Amino acid sequence: MSRKFILALDQGTTSSRAIVFDHRGRARAKAQQEFAQHFPQPGWVEHDPADLWETTRRTALAAVAEANLTGADVAAIGLTNQRETTLLWERATGRPLHRAIVWQDRRTTALCARLKRRGLEPLFRRKTGLLLDPYFSGTKLAWLLDRIPGARRRAARGELAFGTVDTWLLWQLTGGKAHATDVSNASRTLLLNLRTGVWDDELLRALRIPRAVLPEVRSSSEVYGHVETIPALRGVPISGIAGDQQAALFGQACFRPGLAKNTYGTGCFLLLHTGGKPVVSKHNLLTTIAWRIGPDGPLEYALEGSVFIGGAVVQWLRDGLGLIAQSGDIEALAARAPDNGGVYLVPAFTGLGAPHWDPAARGAIVGLTRGTTSAHLARAALESIAYQSADLLAAMEADAKIKLRELRVDGGATVNAALMQFQSDLLRVPVIRPRTTETTALGAAYLAGLAVGFWKNRAEIAAQWSAEKTFHPRAIRLATKKLQHDWHRAVERAKGWAI
Secondary structure, eight states: OOOOEEEEEEEOSSEEEEEEEOTTSOEEEEEEEEOOOBOSSTTOOEEOHHHHHHHHHHHHHHHHHHTTOOGGGEEEEEEEEOSSOBEEEETTTOOBSSOEEOTTOOTTHHHHHHHHHTTOHHHHHHHHSOOSOTTSHHHHHHHHHHHSTTHHHHHHTTOEEEEOHHHHHHHHHTTTSOOEEEHHHHTTSSOBOTTTOSBOHHHHHHHTOOGGGSOEEEOSEEEEEEOOSOGGGTTOEEEEEEEHHHHHHHHTTOOSTTOEEEEESSSEEEEEEEESSOOOOSSSOEEEEEEEOSTTSOEEEEEEEEESSSTHHHHHHHHTSOSOSSGGGHHHHHHTSSSOTTOEEEOOBTBBOTTTOBTTOOOEEEOOOTTOOHHHHHHHHHHHHHHHHHHHHHHHHHHHTOOOOOEEEESGGGGOHHHHHHHHHHHTSOEEEESOOOHHHHHHHHHHHHHTTSSOOHHHHHHHOOEEEEEOOOSOHHHHHHHHHHHHHHHHHHTTTTO
């Protein structure tokens, strides 16, 4: 094969990254560039669409140059992206009508409340697998159409284009020739029917969104178009798209029902592959499309749960309390305490995510005594990350009626061996840190490569996945059950505080 590499473009919330992968799934070159965050009002978060494109374009060129490649060496490009972030632009000119409204933005809280008062949440829950929450794209798009003069009328005439970040980048890469998204990103909009994989007219009517503004929904692995706007990469096919968490699930080779991954970052995102039928959650988890491989492939599903404050609790100990100078110091400080000393830290600084979904919860530290030290607080902070993830997995197992056999992990906090060991002790299953940690970008690369024959099938990809370190349960089960019991008592004390 003359083209020996795949270029993955990973457009995130604070930076854009590009990674060149070889046929063995190894990263050969990387580039990263941060961009500005805009906060026009409390609770509002925006990005400049030009920044999303320009940083993506620059990092793509930088990674290819670092690997000493030309476009002739690149077999395909895969895209993965911050999900739910919403853009609206003119089809004729490509000019954005507004800054991108970021997934973290809460400006549509009142709209979601009105929809709930109309009794529409069960409809959205049933059809999309999601909650009526400002987190998702549909209400953001409705806000743009309401607030920009003439936008809804122009959208109905087909003059405007909506997209999540993958759609915006695909439009830019192809010079406006492709207006499309994949099923994984589309399933996060509140507009897609989870079971059919197509835009749903009843949901569109509820949000007053014209169908003409929407992108075409495609699979996660097929050729969507070719690069037109980056001369060094002109003609390279763009052939893989997935939202960042689904891409990480694919990059971890979680191809069978019962396989799960947890990404430990600022928050934690835990996804469990559930197979070919959507699992309706009874524990406030989200049902989402994992991917569709090829235009004729079946839809595959996952259960998803989010921990709002994961690694961010370590940042709080560093920046808010000054207990550590660097985030990496947390492990050594926590190790100075033989146990948590009865101290539990519930990091509900912005409420509690799944399975609680309590926006009125607030952070709490319980069990303090005169003997409590900074080491106990550090240990309680680390343990809170594992407790929250364990609660998510217990809910997932109950919903999916699947018993977890192992947990595959990625993200910055996985370098903390003590945290990973404690996670294994709580779950009573092996926790596996892979050799390749760039799982989100790798998942996008795999999806792109499958579409052009760079990799034959998922079996070939699964054979490349390997463990760098496996943490096996060591603690006595009764001891961890007592710890979790007291953790749940602490969580109950944190709930509803801001009411």
